[in-house]
Amino acid sequence: MTDTKTKIAAGLERAFAARGFAEPSVEDLRDAAGVSLRTLYKYTPSRADMVVAALEHRHGRYLAHLFEDLPETQQAVLDALFERVGDWMAAEAAHGCLFHGAVAAEPGSEGLRELLTRHKAEVARRAAAATGLDGREIELLVILEGLTQTWSLHRDAAVTSAKRLGHGLRMNGAA
Amino acid sequence: MTDTKTKIAAGLERAFAARGFAEPSVEDLRDAAGVSLRTLYKYTPSRADMVVAALEHRHGRYLAHLFEDLPETQQAVLDALFERVGDWMAAEAAHGCLFHGAVAAEPGSEGLRELLTRHKAEVARRAAAATGLDGREIELLVILEGLTQTWSLHRDAAVTSAKRLGHGLRMNGAA
DNA sequence: GCGTAGGTAGAGGGATCACTCTACATCGTC
DNA sequence: GACGATGTAGAGTGATCCCTCTACCTACGC
Numbered sequence: 001m002t003d004t005k006t007k008i009a010a011g012l013e014r015a016f017a018a019r020g021f022a023e024p025s026v027e028d029l030r031d032a033a034g035v036s037l038r039t040l041y042k043y044t045p046s047r048a049d050m051v052v053a054a055l056e057h058r059h060g061r062y063l064a065h066l067f068e069d070l071p072e073t074q075q076a077v078l079d080a081l082f083e084r085v086g087d088w089m090a091a092e093a094a095h096g097c098l099f100h101g102a103v104a105a106e107p108g109s110e111g112l113r114e115l116l117t118r119h120k121a122e123v124a125r126r127a128a129a130a131t132g133l134d135g136r137e138i139e140l141l142v143i144l145e146g147l148t149q150t151w152s153l154h155r156d157a158a159v160t161s162a163k164r165l166g167h168g169l170r171m172n173g174a175a
Numbered sequence: 176m177t178d179t180k181t182k183i184a185a186g187l188e189r190a191f192a193a194r195g196f197a198e199p200s201v202e203d204l205r206d207a208a209g210v211s212l213r214t215l216y217k218y219t220p221s222r223a224d225m226v227v228a229a230l231e232h233r234h235g236r237y238l239a240h241l242f243e244d245l246p247e248t249q250q251a252v253l254d255a256l257f258e259r260v261g262d263w264m265a266a267e268a269a270h271g272c273l274f275h276g277a278v279a280a281e282p283g284s285e286g287l288r289e290l291l292t293r294h295k296a297e298v299a300r301r302a303a304a305a306t307g308l309d310g311r312e313i314e315l316l317v318i319l320e321g322l323t324q325t326w327s328l329h330r331d332a333a334v335t336s337a338k339r340l341g342h343g344l345r346m347n348g349a350a
Numbered sequence: 351g352c353g354t355a356g357g358t359a360g361a362g363g364g365a366t367c368a369c370t371c372t373a374c375a376t377c378g379t380c
Numbered sequence: 381g382a383c384g385a386t387g388t389a390g391a392g393t394g395a396t397c398c399c400t401c402t403a404c405c406t407a408c409g410c
Binding site: 019020021022023095096100101103104105106107108116117120121138139141142143144145146147148149150153154157158160161162164165168169171 | 196197325337
């Protein structure tokens, strides 16, 4: 049997991704996690902790989805990254980035904001390393975030646009 | 005296922008709008309507902020747009795009999603027209959205990155 | 066989919240 | 000076929600 803690985190992530952070009640979250209310509160002693658990679980899954088994050439890596973001949105994030969603739902939480910062920094760092575009982390992040936000409006066209922007990135090395 | 309806919409916009969509109670919104509860419910018969009123008011203000009195050359327009987005974030949107925030707070609302779509389409359309980059609306939107999302993490560096990406846009006309 | 760790089931408290309703004030117009 | 439109003030209602707590079950090591 899978570890109770990961089972809970996976269920919470699914619930928040599907219905946002405001709507699901703790009883809904309990159903999604597949445990009793008591056990849920044992591992995540408040609803805010449930949000954190879901985000941490998602962080790992997102990194794995983006950066495992990438192609060989760095140009192909760049295109593959954007395609994988599109695939991720289609399969898992119909309602947009979960981290931004969590911060938007609770703008006062310093903890959530720090989680968001760390998540995005890690994505940018790994993307720059994998594409050989060191020093261009922020530009990469602008494209990745823009793609994430526009995907729900324009689907594949957003992926294509991100690729084009990425190619431009590779062209002009300096400002 | 200013029109009651606009006074309410302006107050609501301020409240949601400052504290997000989940936190403020209707009584908080009443205080922000500066009217009585009865009057507030007369113009916006439910809390959901208050959200819509705030977004419609913001839509107008955002377009005015971005597209009024732009410089003459199209290259300067492009840079000015990104700078204005940065200024807007600093002054008005410390917590990110209000439209995405509203949809994230209530993912089930078809009305909000349509409002978001129309808002972004109009921004993209006007940006393409003002910069002479017709046909590149989606690429422009990816940069604008990416800038909006990364600004809270990287401030001026995000604006600079957006400008660089914009210059690349102007270079390669075709795919 | 028994203790312990870790689980289920679900009722109830206390607080909050969206929304309604009654009663009263103000002001421009005829 | 009466009147209608438009506003304020604020108490009350019904529902929801987060969280706690009691009571019980099951598997496993020794």
